[in-house]
Amino acid sequence: MTDELNGALAEPQMTKPEETPPIGADVVTDDVVNAVGNSVPGKVMSESPPDWLKPMEEDEDDGGDGVKSSEWIIMKTNDDVPKVKRGRGRPRKGSHPVCPKTERIVPPLLGRTRSSNASGTAIPVPDPAHTPEALPRNLQSINHNPISTSEKPRLIPISPAGGSSLSTTPNTEFHSPPRLTRVTPLSFDTSVTQNFVHTPAVKLGNVSRQSVSFTEPARDGTELPLQLWLCPPMEPISPTKTQDMFSDQIVSSANFPGTTLNGSVTLKESLPLLSECESCGCAFPAQKIGDVMCYGCRPKYKKQSPPNIVFRKVGQDQWEVGKTTKKTKKHPRKQVLKQRPEHKKTVKMDFVPDGDDDDDDDDDDDEVVKKRSRRMCQQCDACLREDDCGTCDFCVDKPKFGGSNKKKQKCRLRQCKLQSRLHGQKGNIVEGKRNPSLPRRRRDEKPKLKRRGRPSKKQKPRSNPWEDDDEVYYKDEDDKEDLRRYKMNGRRKGGKRKWKYSFKEEEEDVFIEAVIEEDGASNTEENPDILANQRSAMVSNEMHSNTSGLSAQGLYYNMSGVPAAPYVLGSVPLCNSNPAPMGQVTSSLPMADDGTQNGFLQIEMVRVGSPPSHYTEAAQDTEQHVSEPLQEPTPVITHIFSLVGGENDRDQGLMELFTSLGQTVLPAHWVGVMSKGPILQLLQCSKISSMADTVVQIEKGYFYQVSVQNQPLLLMHAVYSRHPTCLESVDEVVSLLLDLEGLGVCQGYQNFHMGSPREPRMSVRAALCDLLIPKDEEQCPKCTHAVEG
């Protein structure tokens, strides 16, 4: 996934459509000689495979299992006071005590779901807000077939020779990131939930963009398009309520450490819901006022299962149930209650002495007890996720996905966001209060006889960590080249700016979270409490079912501006897990090029249906920390503001037009982007728009070009005749956009002569396809004739 992003980002600069090779997994090319010459590429792009070609809905097991009682174990201290302590060891699936699993994700045909229905005596206490019934959307489509999930995992179909993971093969569908099926652990605000109906990604997520033809924007009964239309670009729809919630340090209701949209960012403000554990000193996500201990240290009296084990002390730390006592091999004092009633009545205690315990190694025990849970906050959606994505590098490394198990790491989508976040702040946390998820060898720790970790051997040179992904995802040289180009942008050798990507998933959206780290030159970094070196961008998902154009293009447009220097302004939502090119755009934010903000990227993720926020001030604040607002579900839109200077690409006229467009209410979901060239691009970012794949590029001299799915609209197209040759004013631009909104994309025709009968039949287009046709038509005359011919 990341690599696909990389590839999308790797485009060094904006190119004209005819120069842009088709990008997308659902695109096939046909070597049809183009008779028009230069104005039309020699390849005809086809539409995405129709829905009937796509794989069946992914499987899902019952998903109804709840907390395992063994996860919460009865502790006994020397005082004979039973305590409840969370079990050590690898967290078992479906065992989260706070937020019982309600759904799970199974990568299509990839996810192997381990049995998670082990008997447990604890009765999960489902949060009503977490139950599927509370979901604002229908979960029927994401129910999984338990039969299928019991199958052994299938190997990831490697891209065929000569084809990259981006290329179009039916198998690439199987690479598609899993559609999120898990219920967000966040508390649903009813009003907010209702607002989600504005989100096309939610309501119409599975609707093929090509099959949706709207004669009016709000066919689904929501007022989304109108509302968005009325929402000026200067006011991105952003949860002001969230801002208010974070405006002070009062922990309100969210379960998650949210991110603040506020400008000033201190450590606590950047993680406004983090509190400091009184027990271990670690930062932890407070759930309510008064939470003083982290999840691991907090007693779980309310959650404990009824005791069903009789303990008998047989040693200093050994507690026995039944006949045998199995001592731990390596860590006699680091024992975990292990309930295996069926065959081994062995109990190992997760022994956490209380304050009166005479064990002089309390600290060790505490540390050990938390070891296994250090990496999990147990509350974020990543921790709650139970299935591997099957596509990240760690998943690919897994043997079940055909990997070599070198990395032995958890799926990226399942890696705790909080811990990841804290990890990024460890430098700002004073010693002694650092995050316990960050293991550190003690100075006085004796080296073990047998060294762990990587053996001291010469490794093959590895330029950077992404190289591994390179090997995984990019099977042809073109893609590798893309990746290399991305690397140049993404992680400069000079070290001034570095991009890090992590996966993020919320609701049906799976994102790549891009974090830019400034290695210097940031005065905000001098403040240890300011996390100015991290700026998050919710970039995109759908790395595998990337589409022909706009998804990648949108990515490119946005991200390329960061290291390169265009003026990337506006919100470009990048798609959700549905195979649509783009997500939903609610607004755009043109910003003046401010030299004082040189070098910063500012990004804000905006939710559809949320009240608008006011950007004017925030945009001026270079310390604004923006990232995923975990406290609310359904992130759909991001704002990416590049403040990088770009004098070379400055074109006064285009900039003026760009600025004017930013001050104008453009037709819904159209976003202006200034890119290198300079080229002013107008993107239709709504995936449900018939113009989802359409880009209008205005170059110097205001000449413009329309491209659809990376193919230029032929100059003979009637659209050009209806508008002036140059779009010099906002009115002309808007007029064009409105005109385009009345059009749809030609669906092409199915070529029944292609491939074997077993292969999916792809739609292709005639060489001179009109691309844009009236909405009520499916094919342009050329494609119609091609069928008849």
Add this chain to the structure above:
DNA sequence: GCCAACGTTGGC
């Protein structure tokens, strides 16, 4: 400091 690699551990 990051991270690939891998020993190791817990769950099953």
Add this chain to the structure above:
DNA sequence: GCCAACGTTGGC
């Protein structure tokens, strides 16, 4: 014994 993945190590 297998699997998942945590924690550690050392190369870079």
